[in-house]
Amino acid sequence: MAQVLEFKLPDLGEGLTEAEIVRWLVQVGDVVAIDQPVVEVETAKAMVEVPCPYGGVVTARFGDEGTELPVGAPLLTVAVGGPAVADEDTGSGNVLVGYGTGAAPARRRRVRPADRPVSSAGPLTSAGQPASAGAVASAGRLASAEAVAAGRESVAGSSATGSSVAGSLSDGPVPVISPLVRRLARENGLDLRELTGSGPDGLILRADVEYALKAATAPQRPAEPSAAAHLRVPSTAAQPSLAATAATPGSGETRVPLKGIRGAVADKLSRSRREIPDATCWVDADATELMRARAAMNAAGGPKISLIALLARICTAALARYPELNSTVDLDAREIVRLDRVHLGFAAQTERGLVVPVVRDAHAQDAEGLTEQFARLTEAARTGTLTPGDLTGGTFTLNNYGVFGVDGSTPIINHPEAAMLGVGRIVPRPWVHEGELAVRQVVQLSLTFDHRVCDGGTAGGFLRHVADCVEQPAVLLRSL
Template identity: 70%
Template sequence: MAQVLEFKLPDLGEGLTEAEIVRWLVSVGDVVAIDQPVVEVETAKAMVEVPCPYAGVVTARFGEEGSELPVGAPLLTVAVGASDPAAADTAAVPVGADTKSGEAEGSGNVLVGYGTGAAPARRRRVRPAAGGGAPRSTAGAGSGAASGAGAPRSAASRADAPPSSPVRESARATPLDAVPGQPPRVEPASDGPVPVISPLVRRLAREHGLDLRELTGSGPDGLILRADVEYAVRAAEQRPPAAPAEPVRAQGETRIPLRGVRGAIADKLSRSRREIPEVTIWVDADATELMNARAAMNAAGGLKISLLALFGRICTAALDRHPELNSMVDTAAREIVQYDRVHLGFAAQTDRGLVVPVVKDAQALGAEALTAELGKLTEAAREGRLTPADLTGGTFTLNNYGVFGVDGSTPIINHPEAAMLGIGRIVAKPWVHQGELAVRQVVQLSLTFDHRVCDGGTAGGFLRYVADCVEQPAVLLRTL
């Protein structure tokens, strides 16, 4: 007998609460193996292929490509123990039922926040159906009397829902597509008084505008407990708002949803501008000697040293002298947190928007190792292969806007960091060199910093040291 198990969108880490379905990798009726990727999703951090922890036949999928699902919402249901799609029509065990006899093995903790090796959820209370038919679950997820098939739970369920969800089946969404012969069970609303455990439960429901008839109790004989009402309140607060009415669009107007990576960028920039009192200072520097030093290093053979890697190496040396800028402000504790290691972020433009990959422990890398790491992360960014870990944990960021052909900028700090160095284009300009006018390779450098972590003297000292290293690379030899 096949068991229909539900696989929910797992916690993908880094505090992510939703993901957009980019591409389904399986269809209803497909046979899947343990840890086989079943869907590709895009979070606010990266593109991720989500593996299924069960082996069996896909009986339903939830959500269309392009739609967003919250963490904990069902992705698909799998008939475990079935070797072909027809086997999915056999009687199924409700989600959360005890399956110790012939229990299907899962893959364990595949992604952050979910694992199939945990003990099964407690058994739902089952009572006989009227007329002595097959037993049914009080939550409406048991096997139907006519078809004998288990109805999959819907996208309205949540990751932290108790085994007997207080949301009625009549309010749950139906799957995008399902195996014929397995319609979701809909339990009609009942008349008469609602059984609750105490008047406190009724008052709590009334204060939050909840209709107790819309809840299914997890207590004995469907008794509504305080935990059921509190769960329903949390679910209502975290449920995505209803889609607004289609806006009136002017002729030639295009609306682009702020979601996924683009939405995360917008949120982070807005938060940075709201919370950080930022100041920008800048200086022009003669980069001729730095360009000559790079040419000499690359002429010696081996990996070609990138200009960004040289600026990164200069910044790690400058942060060693001015650690105030390698920090963040803990607003809740009203403390400045200084770091003893430099996790160097760098802005990278991709087809899906601006991302900031992070080179961990950049202070321990030389120019060649830093070049290799920057190249690896840049390639992963362009191919959409960055993981959330690659995009978080930065302590200082480089922004090379010179690649766009511009001289200067006043960038927004990459929250929650305290500073960002901007690098303009390196261009031939007239410059006074050794008392004479000459054509030199000049770059504009800008430092945007959080004025809470330091004053102008510290920020100016940092930027002046960076400029000195650009003009005279031999200054770096003191730190090598």
């Protein structure tokens, strides 16, 4: 007999405690292979695909797209063939994103209706026919694996003692007749646990949700008893929330939830403004020689060198001379912690918001290596495949806002770092060169720094050294 195993949302690392379901990659009834990605989730760091450590038939899914789940919450159940042993022989042991057997996943196929042990509507009897609510309860008491798996999502929620679904609402998902009903309740701010469904064994129907919403938006009218549903006594805070939500569509407002990557960015920037006394200095630099040096490098053959890689190499050389800016502040110990390795972050704008991928040990890489790393991380940012490890641990940030066509900026420091170098667009401008007015390629450089870790002299010295290297790349040879 098949054994039904529950796969829970794994610990995604870096202190992440929840994730939002963006897209399901499998349906109930699909056959999945070990380590096959089954769902795409968005955390506060990035979007990731979560692989399932079990191979078998998907019997249930928990949560609609857009639902936020805490780490450890059930994601899906899988019916695996053979003896029921939930150990390493049953799956890959893959409990963290990015880890697994390394074997290529098999192609996903849909099981024909006649072969499905469980359907999205509920469990099947041993004869392959849909089970009734009473049969489901009996099957639950017999600890049938098929009934247990399907019961987490459908009518079957009875325990081995024969308790009804309504009695187990506090321990598991609320039973609803379809995902549409769950979404209708969520969009209107209605807590399904406040309802007693009128369907079999307390199943919540669409009529139950609509009745509850109607009663909540018309508080002046006493709620009339209905055979369709019986609303539990709602909290006083729930009623104005529902009314406000119902009135929003006609108010001309658009509300965008601060969650996922956008929410994480908002929290970090707010914390930076609260905790870091920042200051900014800037300077214009003649980048003509740097552009010529890059053109000469690329004309010599081999991999092309990107401009941001050259700027990164200049940046790490300046940090070696001014290590105060590669540090962080420990508020509890009231200490400045200087770091001996440069993990260089760079700001990247994506469709889902601002992210800051990190190039590890940037100080130990040459221009070719930096170019490769920037290209890899930029592509991962565009496709939404950055891992939490790619987005954390930075010690200094390089912000190339010139790609947006602007000259200057006073960016907010990426907490808990101590500084950020900004680079504007490089454009032809009139410039006094060797005593004569000429058209040169000019760029504006800015440095926003934590005034607790250094004074203006250090910050100015760092920025001036960066500008000198931009204007005369030969200066960089001293630090190579």
